[in-house]
Every structure is written in C-alpha cells, then in structure tokens.
Amino acid sequence: MAKTLPAAEWTKRPALAALVAALGNGNARWVGGAVRDTLLGTPVSDIDCATPLLPEEVIARLKDAGIRSVPTGLAHGTVTALVEGGNVEITTLRHDVSTDGRRATVKFASEWKDDAARRDFTINALYADPDTLEVHDYFGGLADLEARTVRFIGDARERIREDHLRILRYFRFQARFGADLDEEAEKACSELAETLEALSRERVGWELLNLLGLPDPAPTINRTHELGVLQVVLPESGKRELVKLAELIEAERRTRTAPDGLRRLAALLPALPTIAISVGKRLRLSRQQCGRLGCAAERNDQDQADPRALAYRAGIECAVDRLLMAGADLSAFEGWDLPDFPLKGGAIVQHGIKPGPQVARILSEIEDQWIAEGFPDNLRVSAILESKLAQE
Known part of the structure; x- marks a missing residue:
C-alpha cells in the first residue's frame, strides 16, 4: 500500500495549489525537508519542489499564471517562486556530470529516480505528489525514517567525494533524526575527514553552527572527535572543551534557555579571547559573532559574584553565555532591565x-x-x- 503524506497545513495553501496548477499536471512534486519533516510530524520551514520542466519553461509558466519568480540558480536549474506563505524553490530534475568535492556540474534529467540518486541521504530523497500526497521513495528512505537511520544513498565514500560538506551534514542529520550511528557512514566520514579542509570556511561555519544549535548535539560532537572529524574543522577543541559543551547544554536545560549554536561554539573553544576571535574569523563569522565569541572567552571565576554587574559591563547576551558556561542560574535577570547610567x-x-x-x-x-x-x-x-x- 502506497504511503501518503499527512495533510499538513502547508499542503493546503491556495498559493501552492496555484503554483502546481501553473506548472501543469504531473510536473511538480514536493521533495526533501518538507516531505521528511511532515512524515515525522515536525514543523516545516522551507518547501522545495522538483520538476522535469526546464528552468526557462518554469519561469514562463509562472509568469503566465501571474506568479513572480527569481532565477536564483539557473546553472543548477533552480527558480524561486515568490508566493504567499513562503517562497518555494523549484528545481529541474538533474544528475551530476562531474564533481570536485565543492561544486558540481549538473545535467538536467527527465526521470525522478535520477534526481533522487544525486541526493545525499535516503530520508532526503522522498517525493510527494501535491495532488494525491502519495510519497515516492526510490532508495528506502521511508524505512530509514521509521528506523531513524541516516544513511547515504549508494556508496557513502562516493557521496562524500561529490561534496565534502556531506560529512558535517551527516552528523547534523544524525544529531537531529538518527538513533544509532551508521557504521558504514562513520567509516567513510572518518577516512575522508581531511577533505573538509578543501571547503570554504563559510560553508563549514554554517554547518557547524546548525549542528550545534540542535537540542542536544553533545553525543554527536563527541563522536566526531572520536572519529577525527572535529579536529579537522575545530582543532582548538579537546576533551576539556567537550565536557564544557555537555555542561553548558545541561545548564541550558536547567534554566530553560533556548539552544544557541554560537554560545555552544564558544564552549568548544579555550577561554582565550584571541583564539576565540581568530576561530570566528577563520569560519567567516560576522564581526558581531566574533565579538561575542571573544567576550564569552573572557569568562572567569568572578562572573557569578555579581551577574547584573557583569551584564552591565559585558552586555546581557555575553553575561548569559558566561553564566551558563559556569553552570550558574539566570535568576538575577528575572524582571530586571539593563539600566542606563544616569549621570553625564x-x-x-x-x-x-x-x-x-x-x-x-x-x-x-x-x-x-x-x-x-x-x-x-x-x-x-x-x-x-x-x-x-x-x-x-
């Protein structure tokens, strides 16, 4: 019996129905995160659409239907439709012609399975018919989703050689969805860890912050260290910093403070401002983010003595970072606003x-x-x- 997508709120949006109608019968399927997250019953943020139509045809059909679009990635077949409720990326079916671990040269395809074959993990290669909500699964993604297994499509090493960032993506998806680490994927990630050095620092930084921003990434981060992956992207982190990360996450839970990837990155770095700021620059973080890392690295044993004084001098955000890393509570800030010095x-x-x-x-x-x-x-x-x- 065919699996169908639950009729989530986003599947009923009139704007999406109009978009599907504009592309024509059988020319659209929802794909990726929206399908995966709806099957899991978790909130959906971005909606992606796959189509056998070429980008120029997509643009023309959307224009005829009065739907604005932006050619956000024509070389890779992506057109973004600007619709009510959130923009939708529409990408032509494709398969890789060549890859160098950082970027791919693609050729447009006509078969849905060809498009699915170039994706990273089986749980991300699920397609849903917008009319019937039938889920099309070409590589066992439904079974993996049910078992909470994050598994590469085909040979894990080949997938990683196509895009080295998939190493970090694997661990991010594992921390978010997985139950047990996949042994074959682990071996591939460990063996090819050094290939991460070829990636742009921005991509590494973005992926790392997203991983750290998950509810509890500590076990997964520990595993990346055991496998030699963390040392490639964050050589400043050792066993002491791994313990600090776990302690921080526990303090966040205890104080009911929302996860924060940048705060957790600060915990993974030594309490030395020069090192923290240099890491931020290496990962191409913003000046504000680098400053926050540097401020968090100034933490010391006196931070808990007067939390409000700390907040006044360092800023409330940095004070929260430092207090949580010290395992302190945040009760001093309840019902209190940062005051202005009244004298000029x-x-x-x-x-x-x-x-x-x-x-x-x-x-x-x-x-x-x-x-x-x-x-x-x-x-x-x-x-x-x-x-x-x-x-x-």
Missing part, C-alpha cells in the same frame, strides 16, 4: 570641574560605585557625586 559629564562640569581627563575619571569612579551598589536611583547618584567632589 556635563553635570560634573557644572560643579566647577574643567572639561578633560579629571571629569572622565570622576565619572568613571561614580559609575563603578553605582554598579557596586546595585544601580541605585538618581538621588543616590547625586549623593555619590557630592561625596566625590568633596574629595577633589
């Missing part, structure tokens, strides 16, 4: 102090005392000011 240099000048270094010093000393006293009100700040001026 002009108020000191009005008391007869000439503008310059002396004003800056007095202002800094008053701010330090204000923080130490727990951010008292303006009346207390005025009293501190008067006291300081009397000492000048």
Whole structure:
C-alpha cells in the first residue's frame, strides 16, 4: 500500500495549489525537508519542489499564471517562486556530470529516480505528489525514517567525494533524526575527514553552527572527535572543551534557555579571547559573532559574584553565555532591565570641574560605585557625586 503524506497545513495553501496548477499536471512534486519533516510530524520551514520542466519553461509558466519568480540558480536549474506563505524553490530534475568535492556540474534529467540518486541521504530523497500526497521513495528512505537511520544513498565514500560538506551534514542529520550511528557512514566520514579542509570556511561555519544549535548535539560532537572529524574543522577543541559543551547544554536545560549554536561554539573553544576571535574569523563569522565569541572567552571565576554587574559591563547576551558556561542560574535577570547610567559629564562640569581627563575619571569612579551598589536611583547618584567632589 502506497504511503501518503499527512495533510499538513502547508499542503493546503491556495498559493501552492496555484503554483502546481501553473506548472501543469504531473510536473511538480514536493521533495526533501518538507516531505521528511511532515512524515515525522515536525514543523516545516522551507518547501522545495522538483520538476522535469526546464528552468526557462518554469519561469514562463509562472509568469503566465501571474506568479513572480527569481532565477536564483539557473546553472543548477533552480527558480524561486515568490508566493504567499513562503517562497518555494523549484528545481529541474538533474544528475551530476562531474564533481570536485565543492561544486558540481549538473545535467538536467527527465526521470525522478535520477534526481533522487544525486541526493545525499535516503530520508532526503522522498517525493510527494501535491495532488494525491502519495510519497515516492526510490532508495528506502521511508524505512530509514521509521528506523531513524541516516544513511547515504549508494556508496557513502562516493557521496562524500561529490561534496565534502556531506560529512558535517551527516552528523547534523544524525544529531537531529538518527538513533544509532551508521557504521558504514562513520567509516567513510572518518577516512575522508581531511577533505573538509578543501571547503570554504563559510560553508563549514554554517554547518557547524546548525549542528550545534540542535537540542542536544553533545553525543554527536563527541563522536566526531572520536572519529577525527572535529579536529579537522575545530582543532582548538579537546576533551576539556567537550565536557564544557555537555555542561553548558545541561545548564541550558536547567534554566530553560533556548539552544544557541554560537554560545555552544564558544564552549568548544579555550577561554582565550584571541583564539576565540581568530576561530570566528577563520569560519567567516560576522564581526558581531566574533565579538561575542571573544567576550564569552573572557569568562572567569568572578562572573557569578555579581551577574547584573557583569551584564552591565559585558552586555546581557555575553553575561548569559558566561553564566551558563559556569553552570550558574539566570535568576538575577528575572524582571530586571539593563539600566542606563544616569549621570553625564556635563553635570560634573557644572560643579566647577574643567572639561578633560579629571571629569572622565570622576565619572568613571561614580559609575563603578553605582554598579557596586546595585544601580541605585538618581538621588543616590547625586549623593555619590557630592561625596566625590568633596574629595577633589
């Protein structure tokens, strides 16, 4: 008996029905993550569509139907339809002609199975008919999904040689969906781990942060270390950092704090700002992300002494990162907003102090005392000011 896709909300969207009608009968099937996640009963974010139509024909048919589109990847057969409820990537059936581990040269195909054969894992090669919701499975993806097995299509080593990033993708999918690690996949990932060095750092960084952002990636990250994979992409991480990651995840659970891939990356790095920032730059992270890694790496034993003072000086985000990595709770921040220092240099000048270094010093000393006293009100700040001026 054929397997059918549950009638999830997204399958009933009028905009998607209009898109399917525009492409024509039998020319569209949902594929990949939307199909997989619907079968698992998990939320669907992106919707992808496969079609035997060539990109130019897709564009023409969408235009005739009044649907806007963007040619986002014509060389690889992808056109993005701009529709209500979320854009849809429509990609022509294809198979790889040549690959170098980083990019592929493709040839358009006419058979659905040819398209499925070039995908990475069996659970990602499931197609669903938009009209009947019948699921088309060419490589045992349904059985693997039921068994929670992440398995490469065909020979694992061949799939990895086609795209080296599939090593990290395997572990990400394993951490998200898998039950037991696949022995053949593990061997292939370990043997070909060094090929990750050929990838752009942006791709590695993106994949790593997505893996770390999953509910509990610690067991999988530990396994990547045992297999020699983590050492290739993050040689700064050792056994001590692996323990720190597990402790952080436990602290997040205990405080009901949402998973954060960047915070967890910080836990996998030594508490040395220069190293943390250099890793961020190597992975082509943004300046803001590098700064956050560097701030988290400044963690020390005094962080828990005054969490609010830490938040004021380092920022609430960094304070949360450092406190969680120390295993502390976040109760100090409940019902509390980061205050603004109520005193300006002009108020000191009005008391007869000439503008310059002396004003800056007095202002800094008053701010330090204000923080130490727990951010008292303006009346207390005025009293501190008067006291300081009397000492000048």
